Amino acid sequence: MITTSGLTKIYRSGGREVTAIDGVDLHVREGEVFGVIGQSGAGKSSLIRCVNLLERPTSGTVTVDGQDLTALAGRGPRASKALRQARSRIGMVFQHFNLLSSRTVQENVELPLEILGRSGRERSAKALELLDLVGLADKAKAYPAQLSGGQKQRVGIARALAGDPKVLLSDEATSALDPETTRSILQLLRDLNRQLGLTVLLITHEMDVVKTVCDSAALMERGRVVESGTVGELLATPGSQLAAALFPVGGDPSGPAGTVLDITFHGESTGRPVISQLARNYNVDVSILGAAVDTVGGAQIGRMRIELPGRYEDNVVPVGFLREQGLQVELVDPDEEAVDPDEEAVVNAKAVVNAKEVTK
Amino acid sequence: MTWSEMQPLLSQASWDTLYMVGWSTLIAIVGGLPLGVLLVLTDRGGLLQNVVANKVIGQVVNIARSLPFIILMVALMSFTRLITGTTIGRDAAIVPLAIGAIPFFARLVETAVREVDHGLVEAVQAMGGNTWTIVRKVLVPEALPSLISSATTTVVALIGYSAMAGTVGAGGLGDIAIRYGYQRFETGLMWVTVAVLAVVIALIQFAGDAGARALHRRGGRGGPAPRLRLLKAKEPDTATATDAAGIRRTA
Numbered sequence A: 001m002i003t004t005s006g007l008t009k010i011y012r013s014g015g016r017e018v019t020a021i022d023g024v025d026l027h028v029r030e031g032e033v034f035g036v037i038g039q040s041g042a043g044k045s046s047l048i049r050c051v052n053l054l055e056r057p058t059s060g061t062v063t064v065d066g067q068d069l070t071a072l073a074g075r076g077p078r079a080s081k082a083l084r085q086a087r088s089r090i091g092m093v094f095q096h097f098n099l100l101s102s103r104t105v106q107e108n109v110e111l112p113l114e115i116l117g118r119s120g121r122e123r124s125a126k127a128l129e130l131l132d133l134v135g136l137a138d139k140a141k142a143y144p145a146q147l148s149g150g151q152k153q154r155v156g157i158a159r160a161l162a163g164d165p166k167v168l169l170s171d172e173a174t175s176a177l178d179p180e181t182t183r184s185i186l187q188l189l190r191d192l193n194r195q196l197g198l199t200v201l202l203i204t205h206e207m208d209v210v211k212t213v214c215d216s217a218a219l220m221e222r223g224r225v226v227e228s229g230t231v232g233e234l235l236a237t238p239g240s241q242l243a244a245a246l247f248p249v250g251g252d253p254s255g256p257a258g259t260v261l262d263i264t265f266h267g268e269s270t271g272r273p274v275i276s277q278l279a280r281n282y283n284v285d286v287s288i289l290g291a292a293v294d295t296v297g298g299a300q301i302g303r304m305r306i307e308l309p310g311r312y313e314d315n316v317v318p319v320g321f322l323r324e325q326g327l328q329v330e331l332v333d334p335d336e337e338a339v340d341p342d343e344e345a346v347v348n349a350k351a352v353v354n355a356k357e358v359t360k
Numbered sequence B: 001m002t003w004s005e006m007q008p009l010l011s012q013a014s015w016d017t018l019y020m021v022g023w024s025t026l027i028a029i030v031g032g033l034p035l036g037v038l039l040v041l042t043d044r045g046g047l048l049q050n051v052v053a054n055k056v057i058g059q060v061v062n063i064a065r066s067l068p069f070i071i072l073m074v075a076l077m078s079f080t081r082l083i084t085g086t087t088i089g090r091d092a093a094i095v096p097l098a099i100g101a102i103p104f105f106a107r108l109v110e111t112a113v114r115e116v117d118h119g120l121v122e123a124v125q126a127m128g129g130n131t132w133t134i135v136r137k138v139l140v141p142e143a144l145p146s147l148i149s150s151a152t153t154t155v156v157a158l159i160g161y162s163a164m165a166g167t168v169g170a171g172g173l174g175d176i177a178i179r180y181g182y183q184r185f186e187t188g189l190m191w192v193t194v195a196v197l198a199v200v201i202a203l204i205q206f207a208g209d210a211g212a213r214a215l216h217r218r219g220g221r222g223g224p225a226p227r228l229r230l231l232k233a234k235e236p237d238t239a240t241a242t243d244a245a246g247i248r249r250t251a
């Protein structure tokens, strides 16, 4: 539904050049919720703004619903008619809602329809229908200033849907909201995605958002996509930073002598007594440092961090056994995690997720 | 001079002032609003970025604003005659008043429009709106409370300028204050004129503030209207005053 190829954006200001996006190839399939995550300054906003050409990419192409938008003339404000029409078929929601304070809720939702030149009766019927859909039918005559953040974002979503778009772009739509409201907005996005078959590309810096609603995800670092795929694929990828951040397992090893392993269970392997078999068959003492079972992207998944006595070389056979059982096994090097600067993003993301877990 | 002598003079003068200020305000708004919006649009990073046009408009506005009104009036004599057929009287005074007020109002409009959140512009662009749509549906309506305050400021400034219009025989409140109060030592009439002017200005300011505040309350974005902010700034003073009173009481 959305395809970018070789997308590059270089900002030039006062002789300095900033490469905000650096050759991004992204593919968002029809009807999925795709999350882009990354640290501040990674280029996420630049990427999403290039998708509807609010920002003209320096090079590369953007195709939305089969139409090459980069081929249409005009940039930013001076967009050609064709580009403006294409934009009206792409909905966008914003972190700070961007509702007009001079208009009522209903008038805000009607704005895109005014731009499309619809009649007054058609506009108000559509606006009321959309407000009903987002659960704000009773606020039609209120002004944005009289609404809570979550309600404002619902209006923002209703407005984005007014032109019957097939694609919804969302740049940190929940970042200004509290956790409870965030959940309800994400649920709404998920419902709309299911009910209307809407394709959603969302930007976030919260792992929780990806975990709750996304079918697929991509991790951005310094303008590049370093990992991407469906959540299932990511979890099955050894060493995936996204997978580790999506589903972290904690637990410190008892000492430097042992071998620490992270084990991921998918699907039917979740139910088998693998660990007790391991202990019995190889006569090893298995210490469980941390474990969790969760639903990620709609699938049951389990993760466990265990410690076996002795060095890794001494444990090749038990590790082989675990792999034979269809489990994903990764060696945890206790030093590496803290040192490697590339892992910083994940460590931060983990910290966020862990902090959430604690507050729950 | 008795009240019955002053009364016809005052009512004629008030009417003249109202006439001159009313028309020139109208023209200033019609001319200054597009000019102010254009100053924002043509600026660097604006929707119609055009550095040359921006510089030219900006310079013209600055020069027109820096000229003292009395000089502007003289400089515009031939232009005034071209438009009104005369260089004296109420109608002739409207021309320099309006031309002086257009750049004044345009700068205020520029400031007001610049304060509109760029996110709103972006939202309308994302909906497929063009520049004209953005001006009509975002920039002007969202800046409206500030624009009303700007118009109020312009009216008050025009009342001041119109006092000098007496020099071209246009009449008005300022004119009788000068002619009777200064030249004929009718101090009584002068003070009455001053009082009338003060009341008129206070009423205009009050109406403008009330209008701006009503729109602001509805919109409720970007903090209180300018007047309220003034009151807020004074709050610490009243607090220290009450503190002082408290100390005195306990002492």
Ligand SMILES: Nc1ncnc2c1ncn2[C@@H]1O[C@H](COP(=O)(O)OP(=O)(O)OP(=O)(O)O)[C@@H](O)[C@H]1O
Pocket: A011, A012, A013, A018, A019, A020, A038, A039, A040, A041, A042, A043, A044, A045, A046, A047, A205
């Ligand atoms: N208009 C601009 N002009 C110049 N540089 C810009 C502009 N917009 C973004 N940048 C730069 O591009 C880089 C990427 O910015 P971007 O806003 O896309 O990051 P982000 O991932 O959305 O960050 P955040 O999570 O903080 O929103 C940053 O280094 C930023 O400074």
Ligand SMILES: [Mg+2]
Pocket: A044, A045, A046
């Ligand atoms: Mg951003």
